[in-house]
Amino acid sequence: MAFFRKLGDRVVGAPSILSADFAHLADEVERARRGGAELVHFDVMDNHFVPNLTVGPAVAASLVAATDLPVDAHLQVENPDSLIPAFIEAGVASISVQVEAATHLHRTLDMIREGGCEAGVALNPTTPPEMLGWALPYLDYVLVMSVNPGFGGQRFIPEMVEKVRRIREMCDLPVEVDGGITARTAPLMVEAGAQVLVAGSAVYRGDPAVEMRRIIEAGRAARG
Numbered sequence: 001m002a003f004f005r006k007l008g009d010r011v012v013g014a015p016s017i018l019s020a021d022f023a024h025l026a027d028e029v030e031r032a033r034r035g036g037a038e039l040v041h042f043d044v045m046d047n048h049f050v051p052n053l054t055v056g057p058a059v060a061a062s063l064v065a066a067t068d069l070p071v072d073a074h075l076q077v078e079n080p081d082s083l084i085p086a087f088i089e090a091g092v093a094s095i096s097v098q099v100e101a102a103t104h105l106h107r108t109l110d111m112i113r114e115g116g117c118e119a120g121v122a123l124n125p126t127t128p129p130e131m132l133g134w135a136l137p138y139l140d141y142v143l144v145m146s147v148n149p150g151f152g153g154q155r156f157i158p159e160m161v162e163k164v165r166r167i168r169e170m171c172d173l174p175v176e177v178d179g180g181i182t183a184r185t186a187p188l189m190v191e192a193g194a195q196v197l198v199a200g201s202a203v204y205r206g207d208p209a210v211e212m213r214r215i216i217e218a219g220r221a222a223r224g
């Protein structure tokens with residue numbers, strides 16, 4: 001389980017389950033996989049850190065069992081440490097926590113890695129990249145939120161392109177981008193250095209195989 005560490009310089013796509021039909025999650029993921037998706041972005045929301053509520057470790061475990069793709073859990077929750085063991089147990093490949101919600105970030109990242117998962121930190125749109133600072137040696141990837149976390153279908157925040165560029169100047173870690181990613185915004189993010197393109201509404205508003213492929217190809221084209 002080393003999706004991010006083995007990424008090299010590839011650009012890949014990941015469907016965000018938030019916009020999928022939760023009653024048919026495995027099928028929805030499979031449809032995006034047919035469009036070239038290589039990772040599943042699993043949004044966990046607690047109605048405290050964000051004003052929305054989604055699914056937890058039990059659903060993650062079912063999805064892990066139902067797909068060959070690695071599952072990437074994004075914990076948009078107030079107390080990530082209390083949930084991390086259950087997500088490790090569920091078999092997810094990677095776990096990211098919001099830096100704004102992590103009081104003892106070093107311990108949190110350590111717990112994720114000790115559990116055999118890759119560790120990521122997610123930054124809200126106005127959180128400065130410098131917050132990554134001393135956590136960099138303990139990270140496998142950085143997740144840049146290009147909308148305010150909580151909901152799918154929001155407008156892309158254009159300043160996040162510069163933020164991706166800045167993070168790539170600071171470190172060599174793969175940057176995952178999430179929020180308002182479409183075939184129009186993906187090239188901007190890839191040109192700035194992003195490699196993992198998470199898309200929800202843009203994938204599930206049509207045929208997920210077609211839409212996922214369109215986003216991945218648009219992103220890869222930006223590499224020239």
Ligand SMILES: O=C(CO)[C@@H](O)[C@H](O)COP(=O)(O)O
Pocket residue numbers: 016017018019041043074076147148149150151152153154178179180181198199200201202
């Ligand atoms: O985590 C989140 C939102 O908090 C995202 O994963 C959204 O689900 C992305 O949705 P789109 O902006 O692509 O519709």
